[in-house]
Amino acid sequence: MSDSLRDEVHQAARRAKVAATALATENRQRKDAVLRAMADALLDRAPEVLAANERDLAAGRAAGLTDALLDRLALTGSRLDGIAEGLRTVAGLPDPVGEVQRGSVLPNGLELRQVRVPMGVVGIVYEARPNVTVDAAGLTLKAGNAVLLRGSSSAEQSNSALVTVLRDALVANDFPADAVQLLPCADRASVQHLITARGLVDLVIPRGGAGLIDAVVRNATVPTIETGVGNCHVYVDRAAEFDVAREIVLNSKTRRPSVCNAAETLLVHAEVADKFVPEVVAALRERGVTVHGDERAVRLAEGVVPAVAEDWDTEYLSLDIALRVVDSLDEAVAHIAEHGSGHTEAVVSTDVRATRQFVARVDAAVVAVNASTAFTDGAEFGMGAEIGISTQKLHARGPMGLPELTSSKWVVWGEGHIRPAS
Structure with missing residues (x-):
């Protein structure tokens, strides 16, 4: 594993952390507006996205990818329409950030509130599914997070084109471009650098085959959500x-x-x-x-x-x-x-x-x-899109939407309260 690749991944994570800090204070109106702008940009620039996808498909056929993998990799006009509609649906969903999960007033007058807050920097490791690029970007952004996308080399051209469109839309709407970043995919070591970037990355979600998911879950030092295979x-x-x-x-x-x-x-x-x-x-x-x-x-x-x-x-x-x-x-x-x-x-x-x-x-x-x-699909469950389907039992289970991309913090309101000596 080269030091230069590790530095490249970690520098991307540091930029994402800066972007996540800015996103944490964005209001729903602005986040929804940029999601709709992303959807419009995808359709306006569909020819370049589809051309990039065709290059990936041609390379995949030449490499002997199975029909199942080619189907996962393929983008069409109608699939792009669906992806863009997913962004619009996410824009129409309630913003989970700031939602009060529970609260009370203690006998001493302290007010307690547990509120939803963004995770921060979310890494997504996935295979041959360029739609995940957009779904992940839209959901993480709406929940106030920055995202690091590590797709597979089989979808490199498609993912690059999609991320270029999304980043351009972010900049055009005065959002940090580094809220959405695509990590290098030519070397598998970039996955290891991502999933061990503890302190820089707050959560990693693997999406793909059993081998990928198992490798991430076993080797990660960053917290992970296991999205299992579907037998x-x-x-x-x-x-x-x-x-x-x-x-x-x-x-x-x-x-x-x-x-x-x-x-x-x-x-x-x-x-x-x-x-x-x-x-x-x-x-x-x-x-x-x-x-x-x-x-x-x-x-x-x-x-x-x-x-x-x-x-x-x-x-x-x-x-x-x-x-x-x-x-x-x-x-x-x-x-x-x-x-x-x-x-x-x-x-x-x-x-x-x-x-x-x-x-x-x-x-x-x-x-x-x-x-x-x-x-069993985030869109069918009313989530607009999904970040994955969790088969674990902690934090999230089943199709994961916006709430599953948040954490929480306790806010304690006092009026000069101090705790007596025990």
Whole structure:
């Protein structure tokens, strides 16, 4: 790891710290105005952003990136529209900074208030998702933070173009450009320099595959929020309506298979497996999905590939799904406990008691009842965009929006109060 690269990352963090100090006192009106200006600038300069993205895609194809990774990397006009709309939605959300979380007046007259304050400098480490560049910048800015973005080399051209547009919009609206900075991505050592910049960086959030997340969580000395992989399950109970279950399974798997909220395993109750498994397998295969099934699934439906042990723990991020027939809700819950990633788990059933049992016993950031796993998304939850989906239990869990990008401070108001000697 070169000293020059470490110095470059640390200097960026120092500039971000200065910018964060300025952002902490900005009012909502100005922050919302610059977010809308960013959205307009992205659309006005869409040709240069899309041209940069096409260069990344061409390099990715030449390097043999999978279809799933290319899909994550790709920007289109409609996707840019959605990204810009996400910024506008964030601008319309309440500002969490200054919100009083709790307060009281002590018997001695001291007034206590716990209020939300910005985190400060937030580092984001992510892979092949240029939309994260804008989502992270918008959310961190609205919450009063400066952001250090460390994207992957596969999206270098796209991220550079996007950050240039965002920084120009900041300057044009009298905000510090260093509120949004892109770190070098050619050398993996820049990640290590970022996640160990204790005292310069206040929080790091990794977004990407299991290897990236594990490396950041294990090696960081800066506080981190773990955004886990999405080995998501759909459990079809014996009391499920087949039409509803089929559509939920199809949407959960095929809507966009390359994202973390896509279903990777289907569990079907044995009492309905004889009828439902052939039906759902046919529907999945019609959509181009390869089904990797246990012995019972292989016997029940044509075209099912025999599953191996690794299938139950695989986040495919592709048109593949694992299928297991279970004898009870208990067995479904046990399977999820052993193989799930704590992201999103869904149950399809008309039995209220069964769904309540599933909700109470499954340990995940999101549990969906008679709904697709695809709804686990910050925008769908009304957050405008998301900084990631946390699968840990401290500070934040599930889709993270503006409140999760703040900390708090206690403000103590007195009138010359002093504490008596003990």
